Amino acid sequence: MFTIGKLASLTSVSNDTLRYYEQEGLVEPAGKSPAGYRLYDKDSARRIRFIKHAQNCGFTLAEIRDLLVLRGRDKACCGDVRTRAVEKKLQIESKIRAMKAMSKALDQLIADCANETQPVNECTIIAALERANVKTPVH
Amino acid sequence: MFTIGKLASLTSVSNDTLRYYEQEGLVEPAGKSPAGYRLYDKDSARRIRFIKHAQNCGFTLAEIRDLLVLRGRDKACCGDVRTRAVEKKLQIESKIRAMKAMSKALDQLIADCANETQPVNECTIIAALERANVKTPVH
DNA sequence: CTTGACCCTGGAGTATACTCCGGGGTCTAG
DNA sequence: CTAGACCCCGGAGTATACTCCAGGGTCAAG
Numbered sequence: 001m002f003t004i005g006k007l008a009s010l011t012s013v014s015n016d017t018l019r020y021y022e023q024e025g026l027v028e029p030a031g032k033s034p035a036g037y038r039l040y041d042k043d044s045a046r047r048i049r050f051i052k053h054a055q056n057c058g059f060t061l062a063e064i065r066d067l068l069v070l071r072g073r074d075k076a077c078c079g080d081v082r083t084r085a086v087e088k089k090l091q092i093e094s095k096i097r098a099m100k101a102m103s104k105a106l107d108q109l110i111a112d113c114a115n116e117t118q119p120v121n122e123c124t125i126i127a128a129l130e131r132a133n134v135k136t137p138v139h
Numbered sequence: 140m141f142t143i144g145k146l147a148s149l150t151s152v153s154n155d156t157l158r159y160y161e162q163e164g165l166v167e168p169a170g171k172s173p174a175g176y177r178l179y180d181k182d183s184a185r186r187i188r189f190i191k192h193a194q195n196c197g198f199t200l201a202e203i204r205d206l207l208v209l210r211g212r213d214k215a216c217c218g219d220v221r222t223r224a225v226e227k228k229l230q231i232e233s234k235i236r237a238m239k240a241m242s243k244a245l246d247q248l249i250a251d252c253a254n255e256t257q258p259v260n261e262c263t264i265i266a267a268l269e270r271a272n273v274k275t276p277v278h
Numbered sequence: 279c280t281t282g283a284c285c286c287t288g289g290a291g292t293a294t295a296c297t298c299c300g301g302g303g304t305c306t307a308g
Numbered sequence: 309c310t311a312g313a314c315c316c317c318g319g320a321g322t323a324t325a326c327t328c329c330a331g332g333g334t335c336a337a338g
Contacts, residue, residue, distance in 0.1 A: 053237055053240070053241070054241065056197075056234060056237050057234065057237050057238045057241050058195075058196075058197050058234075058238075070248070082249060085245050085248050085249050086245075086249060088241075088245055089242055089245040089246065089249065092238050092241055092242045092245070093242060095195060095196065095197075095238060096235055096238050096239065096242070098192050098195050098196050099196045099197075099231050099234060099235050099238070100235065101192070102192070102193065102196050102227075102231055103228055103231045103232060103235070106224050106225075106227055106228040106231070107228065109209070109224050110221060110224050110225060110228065
């Protein structure tokens with residue numbers, strides 16, 4: 001069990017952010033010291049890392065809360081829980097496709113840059129994106 | 140040449156957002172009508188779609204402006220331009236890895252949900268993420 | 279028993295990316 | 309020539325995700 005500052009340095013997240021996450025229902029301290037200090041354990045650190053990964057994947061805190069709830073339900077593994085998981089997966093996959101297209105486009109750009117004799121094609125990136133026929137999800 | 144409303148409906152973006160993008164230096168109308176109406180062409184629509192794709196990939200508007208500038212430079216294809224492209228690519232690839240890990244984790248979750256006899260493993264998502272050993276870039 | 283490093287709460291402030299509004303011009307169809 | 313649908317600008321408001329105080333308590337070391 002350690003205090004907030006330790007968790008903060010373990011996860012490269014500020015104390016304020018951790019308190020904010022708690023306020024938003026994303027993490028709960030494992031306990032509290034007599035003086036009212038928040039106390040955390042290794043699972044807390046895992047949870048924070050998960051949140052950061054998910055954020056890095058483009059999820060909002062609200063969505064991440066959903067994912068965590070989804071993970072938390074030990075039994076109620078039916079209907080909407082599964083549906084949400086499938087939804088998220090489709091979302092992620094569409095993002096991956098978009099990102100791969102971007103990556104390819106950048107490859108092209110980098111390649112064009114490599115042989116400096118050729119000027120950069122005006123539309124390298126856009127063309128690559130359009131070839132990839134990526135669908136941007138409508139929010 | 141068409142007006143802002145048309146571009147808005149073509150790209151599923153609001154008039155306000157288009158004006159905001161202009162203000163932020165992401166798009167310029169191809170021209171203006173005598174009355175001062177913004178006039179756009181097909182390239183404008185492409186550009187907007189590019190912005191949306193890039194946003195969907197987790198780029199900020201500031202970064203997208205960079206990407207567009209990068210794309211725009213017909214000659215100055217050296218040094219920092221190339222460097223930035225390489226940087227972006229690394230960024231994207233790290234995100235793709237993280238997203239693949241998320242996707243796999245969700246697969247597992249969905250699979251667990253499929254045979255409802257088994258309760259959901261408490262740590263399915265987190266465990267998968269940790270197996271994937273994803274590095275979250277420090278901003 | 280004080281100093282410095284830590285913790286608490288509540289609330290205000292910031293950056294990003296829109297979104298909405300008021301007040302007013304433009305333009306096309308009837 | 310007027311009604312309705314469109315456009316303009318400037319500025320205020322909103323949601324998200326922090327970030328930074330102020331004012332005060334806790335605690336281990338010297």
